[in-house]
Amino acid sequence: MSEVIIEVKDLMFTYGKSQVKAVDGLSFKVKKGEIFGLLGPSGAGKSTTQKILTRLLKGYGGTITYLGKDLSAYDNTFYEDIGVGFELPVHFSKLTGEENMAFFSRLYRKQVDVAPLLKRVGLYEDKDKMVGSYSKGMKMRLNFVRALLNDPKVLFLDEVTNGLDPKNARIIKDMIRAFKEQGGTVILTTHLMNDVEELCDNIAFISGGRIKEIATPRELKIKYGKRILDVEYALNGKTKQNTFDLDGLSNNDTFMSILKNHDIETMHSGETSLDDIFIKVTGESIHE
């Protein structure tokens, strides 16, 4: 059984004098080597949860343990273990990309060679340019490199592919997968279902500060999908459509006859998308 890295029990948090709980009784576990997705629309409480887990917000209710020890018992050396990729660019705009990385790197005991990371995300050629001249996509890629500077065990990533074109989003997703394959653990906060489907082993849907559903993407699809198969086929020059139950499909004579005697045009199972599941589970749209 995999080691539990982070365990959250009945987590509660309220900002200042607000009457509304930003986080209201969250409980979940993140195992070593897992990519855990926190999903939800804006204001759902996912970024607040991440800020609590990274010890930026104090005064929460409930308990959080990191490697079996209460999170509040850690001092700032906890940050030697983790890397955080923020949703917005977090760099000094009048320093170059390389100067930014060099400065932050020196604050850690363990440091990685930055050049290969910059090369991997396609920023090596621009390392001597001031970050202020970077595009948003470049700044987000630098954010990701910043999160890896101390060779962390756990990565907290907030909307990490936000503002990236498909090619660069692919590079970042490949790097996240490689990080996982090397034993790293990732907590991914996002509202982008593509990222979730591609990367996450487990996901928690959050709405109104509460977890509405927590499972693997496959379990959710099975739970919320329809066990049907839609088949479109050609008959006398026209398209015909039939729907079959997945249960007992191999014994369904009509289905078998269509397969044998007609040209199949399309075939779709009743599998639902994570977008649809989210709307079903929370009653809210996932997109901002």
Place this chain on the structure above:
Amino acid sequence: MNNFGTLLKGEFQRLSKYKIMQAGIGVSLLWVATLFLIGPDDAGMFLPLFVFMDVSLMTVLLIGSGLFYERQENTLKTLLITPTKFSHIIYSKLITAVIIALQSALILGLLGYFFFDVGIQFHYLIAFTVLISFMHAMLGFVFAVLLKDFPSLLASIMLYMIVFAFPSIFYALDILSTTWSYILIISPTHASMLLVELAFGEPVNGWMIVVSIVYLIVITLVFAKWIVFPNYFKKAIED
């Protein structure tokens, strides 16, 4: 190099890259040019005034603008997830501001000493510059905690000048009578002004010196304990 050293080095690097240090030196040179225009007869009267402006108002502006840049660029958040003590982040900024103020005060002090024959007690000048600039740097943090944006910072510094600094300047230029000295002591700028005048060899009442030093220390501690340390990071995180 430990993290505090790294932070301090980073502060100086950014002061230079963001041209804040150059602007500070530029202002000092402006004072130097003004002193040469005023001439040796009146330079002795204006020199403490220029030092006072540099180590107090310029310090608030320097640290305040740096902190607003930092807020705009979200860089404090990424510093807070490093194994660095929160207090070290604040102290590195305060110490940088003090060093910049010392640089300005010494440029003007040495100029006065060598070119205008002004009697300067350098040990006082250094000690009081540290105290005054530290207090005003803390005030810069207070503004960063309480205010929303850079224009509000500029407006607040202007208000601070009008309410606190101008009366002290008028007093220093003998526009206000000596009676005002006892009223103005409630102003942190006046306490600062008295200490700068002492460093430039002007006669200052003994107990006024003590009151000024204690007052500046107390204000600094109050700002630090009740406004800056409890709220500065909280505000950055919740932004």
